[in-house]
Amino acid sequence: MLQQAFNGLVGGAFYALLALGLSVIFGMLRVVNFAHGSFYMLGAFGAYVLLDSLGLNFWVALVTVPLLLGAAGMLVERVFVRRLTRLDPLYGFLFTFGLALILQDAVKHRYGVQSQPYPRPSALSGSLDLGLFDYPAYQVFVLAVSLLTCAATWLILTRTRVGTIVRAATERPELTRALGIDVGRWVAPVFGFGVALAGLAGVLAAPMRAVNPLMGADLIITVFAVVVIGGLGSIFGSVTAGFAIGLITALGDLYVPALSQTLVFVVMAAVLLWRPAGLFGREEAAL
Amino acid sequence: MGAPATPPPVLTARSLVKDFRGFRAVDGVDLDVADGAVHALVGPNGAGKTTLFHLLTGFHRPTAGRIHVGGRDLTGKSPEQVARHGVARSFQTTSLFPQMTPREHLELALQAGTTLGWRFWRSDRALRRFTGRALDLLDQVGLAAHADEPAGALAYGRKRALELALALALDPRVLLLDEPTAGMGTEDLTRTIELIQRIRAGRTVVMVEHNMSVVAALADRVTVLQAGQVLVEGPYAEVRRDPRVISAYLGDAHAAH
Ligand SMILES: Nc1ncnc2c1ncn2[C@@H]1O[C@H](COP(=O)(O)OP(=O)(O)OP(=O)(O)O)[C@@H](O)[C@H]1O
């Protein structure tokens, strides 16, 4: 059971990274990025392509793929999303949803729907003695990277000047601008950062999950539930809810396997009945 | 302190127009605000006062017309550019960061004038160098004792005072206040009038105000807007006797019943 709980935390590590990116983007742009799952998928495919056609290993991919996807995200924000934010939120929804489908189908067209193999990095191929049980070293690594990334993001947002500006702009964009702060300048970097987090999750997923065009679409539904449970736009909420949902689904799998797919949504419904704005969301932030 | 000749205007608007999907909220407004004056903007609900403020501060792009501040053309500039040209504003509905303390508000506003550049990793401790000035400003508006409470928990009058301090933190040449006394009881009202009296020194203030006793106490000149147009403009004593103003306000009062 303890081992299953650990599995849950590792699953939660992916939810947390993805939910964190969605939350940061939603907070700053008020755009729900439906393409987030596709960027995750592109992260995994990025790692696969680097290895398959350029012979670049996992460690190179771990650094370069998130950076490349982050840059691509900034471009997408500059060229497309920026033009839509002044309009009805529906346009942002349609655009990111369309982008998700385009990215997914483009990859499907090129690589087909079957899963591509991706080996574990050799340094992490063994298992680690965690005292109570042995556990694959790679999974421990995933958990550690996710926790560190979430903690670093938290520090940037709460302890740096730009973090203060992003938080201010998230809360009261007009007031922030009235103070002479150029909010627009930070929008593309924030969007790119969120996308880079999805890419990082994708690279981390490549050695332990099936690399295929649909991997993002399958996961992202749960991540949306995670974000809603944590409170839309709440950074702390999405990370906590990410790990919690990972844990709950893994344990649910153990006791009531039939329910494991729906469990997330049961939890979501229960949380929303109790707190309509999510666990850590404020009523205001829920628009 | 009436100067013999009228000082040159520090803020001018020429033929400003703002259309919202065919509805003309501001309809050819000319405005000259004299340097150092307190200039009140009055008019019935929906007259276009707030929209005019949004135009003057770059939150709305004018459909037509031009805006100059201190001789510079600010038409079409972004809100942050307008703020950096010395035009600060407050909002009609209270607008603060509920989680942040008054001191943090002011530190944020004070650093806005400095260059952050792209060095985002700079610790927010760099903001602390503004603490002295922040506490000064809080003292000016009577909030020194509440510097470290979350702004969301402050009493309404104190929130309004904090908004004034925030605008002052930009050390603006022109201060635009949208209904700074709205919803205040007499005690807060008196305090706010005194405060505006003090902070007007060395600046120009344009204020939207529904309360005529506040206008009488503070304003050198008054512009009356109605249906997006300037109805009357002049010193308070003249404007209040103008029959067009009286009928506009009575008409408004009748409509309200
Ligand atoms: N973004 C907008 N889109 C469409 N119409 C708008 C918009 N903003 C304002 N209006 C309309 O423009 C008119 C003027 O509004 P404005 O808020 O400027 O009035 P006001 O003089 O400030 O009124 P009040 O005294 O109630 O604050 C109103 O009829 C309002 O409904």
Ligand SMILES: [Mg+2]
């Ligand atoms: Mg108004």
